[in-house]
Amino acid sequence: xxxxxxxxxxxxxxxxxxxxxxxxxxxxxxxxxxxxxxxxxxxxxxxxxxxxxxxxxxxxxxxxxxxxxxxxxxxxxxxxxxxxxxxxxxxxxxxxxxxxxxxxxxxxxxxxxxxxxxxxxxxxxxxxxxxxxxxxxxxxxxxxxxxxxxxxx
Amino acid sequence: xxxxxxxxxxxxxxxxxxxxxxxxxxxxxxxxxxxxxxxxxxxxxxxxxxxxxxxxxxxxxxxxxxxxxxxxxxxxxxxxxxxxxxxxxxxxxxxxxxxxxxxxxxxxxxxxxxxxxxxxxxxxxxxxxxxxxxxxxxxxxxxxxxxxxxxxx
Numbered sequence: 001x002x003x004x005x006x007x008x009x010x011x012x013x014x015x016x017x018x019x020x021x022x023x024x025x026x027x028x029x030x031x032x033x034x035x036x037x038x039x040x041x042x043x044x045x046x047x048x049x050x051x052x053x054x055x056x057x058x059x060x061x062x063x064x065x066x067x068x069x070x071x072x073x074x075x076x077x078x079x080x081x082x083x084x085x086x087x088x089x090x091x092x093x094x095x096x097x098x099x100x101x102x103x104x105x106x107x108x109x110x111x112x113x114x115x116x117x118x119x120x121x122x123x124x125x126x127x128x129x130x131x132x133x134x135x136x137x138x139x140x141x142x143x144x145x146x147x148x149x150x151x152x153x
Numbered sequence: 154x155x156x157x158x159x160x161x162x163x164x165x166x167x168x169x170x171x172x173x174x175x176x177x178x179x180x181x182x183x184x185x186x187x188x189x190x191x192x193x194x195x196x197x198x199x200x201x202x203x204x205x206x207x208x209x210x211x212x213x214x215x216x217x218x219x220x221x222x223x224x225x226x227x228x229x230x231x232x233x234x235x236x237x238x239x240x241x242x243x244x245x246x247x248x249x250x251x252x253x254x255x256x257x258x259x260x261x262x263x264x265x266x267x268x269x270x271x272x273x274x275x276x277x278x279x280x281x282x283x284x285x286x287x288x289x290x291x292x293x294x295x296x297x298x299x300x301x302x303x304x305x306x
Contacts, residue, residue: 033220034217035219036220037232058234059212059215063188066212067186067189081211082242084240084241085240086237086239087237089234089236
């Protein structure tokens, strides 16, 4: 498979990921380390909260949505890191929910100072098993151009 | 200690957290689950990357910065969840870095539809041991008002 680089992306390009199921154990485990609020880690407290049961930390949902896109390999060769982003949490993610991600290229800008890279803004939408959006997120990635000596160039 | 609620916050309020040290093991562990890019999980590849060594996933830094503020207890009684936010990753976070967080209240808006809550925007700045910002993040939190029957009201 030929790897993608900066010059292979166009605004409007779309990608979809397979799904993954987020378990109660994963939700509680993440919460204990990073977001130990009662509605993320304590089933009894969560049932008595406005959520009516455990929900995943929004930071876990973000990381999982990113991971699903990374797993597609679209950015495997070229991603040099993220610089900025924004997110909206739209619906709770509950134990047993199966998430998948739709990603769209929003913009593609060559770097003004570095010939070997550019900035690509990706819009991520995390969807649950009912097709409902749970998270939207845009991320600005620094993406490498294909090098002249790259074998598959 | 009296718990804080929506009506206790004012724009300009500032909070600071203690520090925490992020270890190589924590960086690699998070990467394996959520962000398995070479510069987050593979020391050899990371040394040959533009970062010159392992760096933490930006999602781990975000979650850790949030956790540090949660640990202060400022939002312990009143946080009903986050709705939206934005972030900028400013500097790499490396194994052994010690992070602390400065938080400022940006805005405080009563809900138009619900008497029992409002929205507070917090600006988080994650700082390393040299006082350099590594992450800025704003988050909109839904925050509960003190209920009339709350014992410490």
